[in-house]
Amino acid sequence: MEKMRIKVNGKVYDVEVEVLSSDGAVSNIVNNSAAETQAPISRKKKTVASGGDIASPIAGVVKEIKVKVGDSVEENQLLVVLEAMKMNTNILSDRAGEVKEIPVNIGDNVAMGQTLVIF
Structure with a gap:
């Protein structure tokens, strides 16, 4: 638990x-x-697959792709929006870099850990 x-x-x-x-x-x-208090708890998970690529932290459907191959991105920049259980999850870059490949398309079902963006 x-x-x-x-x-x-x-x-x-x-x-x-x-x-x-x-x-x-x-x-x-x-x-x-x-709960008695309203103190926030940070549960930030890294979304990095092997080789430093950005991986999906959840299973879901690709709703939006906010970057394209060749784009330079900054740390914490929005890359992909996933939908799971009628909730959107923003996938952010964990570092600055250049997008080399995007192996998913809008509407694709993705598994947890599946690569979304390759730097």
């Missing part, structure tokens, strides 16, 4: 999440109770 704090409609909850597979699929969420 992994403990997390989430905010839903302005109310903060402490929850436990049970991850049952290596692809990140969540099978069980247990609501402990509303």
